[in-house]
Amino acid sequence: MQSQPAQIQDWPLPEVRGKYLRDVALADLCWFRVGGTADVMFMPADVDDLSAFLAALPDEVPLHILGAGSNTLVRDGGVRGVVLRLGAAFGQVTQTSQTHMLAGAATLDVKLARAAADVSLSGLEFYRGIPGAIGGAIAMNAGAYGGETSDVLVEVEALDRAGNKHVFSADDLQLSYRHNGYSEFLVYTGARFEATPGDQPTILAAMEEISAKREQTQPIKSRTGGSTFKNPGGANPQGPKAWKLIDAAGARGLQVGDAQISELHCNFMINHGQASAADLENLGEQVRTLVAQASGEDLHWEIKRIGEAV
Numbered sequence: 001m002q003s004q005p006a007q008i009q010d011w012p013l014p015e016v017r018g019k020y021l022r023d024v025a026l027a028d029l030c031w032f033r034v035g036g037t038a039d040v041m042f043m044p045a046d047v048d049d050l051s052a053f054l055a056a057l058p059d060e061v062p063l064h065i066l067g068a069g070s071n072t073l074v075r076d077g078g079v080r081g082v083v084l085r086l087g088a089a090f091g092q093v094t095q096t097s098q099t100h101m102l103a104g105a106a107t108l109d110v111k112l113a114r115a116a117a118d119v120s121l122s123g124l125e126f127y128r129g130i131p132g133a134i135g136g137a138i139a140m141n142a143g144a145y146g147g148e149t150s151d152v153l154v155e156v157e158a159l160d161r162a163g164n165k166h167v168f169s170a171d172d173l174q175l176s177y178r179h180n181g182y183s184e185f186l187v188y189t190g191a192r193f194e195a196t197p198g199d200q201p202t203i204l205a206a207m208e209e210i211s212a213k214r215e216q217t218q219p220i221k222s223r224t225g226g227s228t229f230k231n232p233g234g235a236n237p238q239g240p241k242a243w244k245l246i247d248a249a250g251a252r253g254l255q256v257g258d259a260q261i262s263e264l265h266c267n268f269m270i271n272h273g274q275a276s277a278a279d280l281e282n283l284g285e286q287v288r289t290l291v292a293q294a295s296g297e298d299l300h301w302e303i304k305r306i307g308e309a310v
């Protein structure tokens with residue numbers, strides 16, 4: 001007889017000071033608003049609570065980290081094991097020196113941009129245009145409008161799977177275009193950023209411009225996940241752009257059920273309301289096929305797809 005895979009009920013969860021939630025609807029926590037439930041969600045009280053949890057959690061329990069869910073497609077069957085979500089205890093941002101800001105990993109990128117602007121620090125304006133949190137920005141080397149995380153990140157505070165605390169320099173993470181090269185499991189808990197003293201009205205004007213540009217060029221009020229595919233040319237401005245390849249392949253506006261390639265920005269997928277995660281994933285795969293047929297380019301998903309299909 002074949003043995004059943006272990007279930008979450010088979011593992012005693014460590015004693016914690018934070019919160020466990022059961023059968024959490026992940027659609028409520030992700031921008032696409034699709035996907036199944038997490039068996040268990042853990043929201044640690046603070047870094048020490050998280051460290052003790054990781055130290056006691058058996059290695060075989062699947063563990064996934066969810067930030068603001070702006071780059072994540074949760075499949076319809078949900079996520080087995082534990083989903084870790086950092087809350088308010090990790091959402092502080094402070095100025096630590098004339099040119100440095102310290103942000104908890106659950107701080108929204110826009111909050112960091114605004115806090116830097118409040119103290120007239122320049123260089124973090126680009127975060128105004130990215131709807132994720134700092135942990136996700138480090139994991140993805142998020143960037144926009146000529147700036148990216150690797151340009152401004154000094155060091156990160158992180159925990160490994162065994163709960164040990166580390167401080168890594170930005171170089172240790174080997175960040176490149178939408179990629180973090182650190183290969184072992186890490187939970188980022190905070191990060192230090194370097195900026196330069198600037199003129200506050202100029203900083204605020206740059207943030208306003210980013211905000212206005214985004215409204216014009218991205219479907220930011222829709223249920224979306226941002227750029228679906230990485231640009232094959234990476235950060236090279238002369239390299240091939242995913243949206244151009246998708247457009248040339250005739251996939252702008254392509255639809256699967258209630259999932260559609262945005263007419264406004266054809267590297268964005270949209271859930272018009274009733275799409276399933278499978279509709280969105282199938283749509284993305286259809287686009288990859290069309291682009292490969294039209295141009296020979298193999299598009300790679302930028303969006304993280306997690307969990308089980310049904």
Ligand SMILES: Cc1cc2nc3c(=O)[nH]c(=O)nc-3n(C[C@H](O)[C@H](O)[C@H](O)COP(=O)(O)OP(=O)(O)OC[C@H]3O[C@@H](n4cnc5c(N)ncnc54)[C@H](O)[C@@H]3O)c2cc1C
Pocket residue numbers: 031064065066067068069070071072086105129130131132133134135136137138139140141142143144186187188189218219220224225226227304
């Ligand atoms: C409308 C829209 C516009 C967007 N525009 C841009 C853009 O211009 N530029 C850009 O780069 N991105 C953009 N994105 C994508 C997205 O906002 C970024 O990738 C963002 O950095 C993801 O952060 P998040 O907190 O939402 O991460 P999530 O989607 O929750 O997770 C993404 C990845 O980060 C990991 N992660 C999250 N937190 C942690 C942590 N604390 N420790 C370790 N790993 C962690 C997750 O496990 C996952 O692998 C856009 C998305 C939307 C919806």
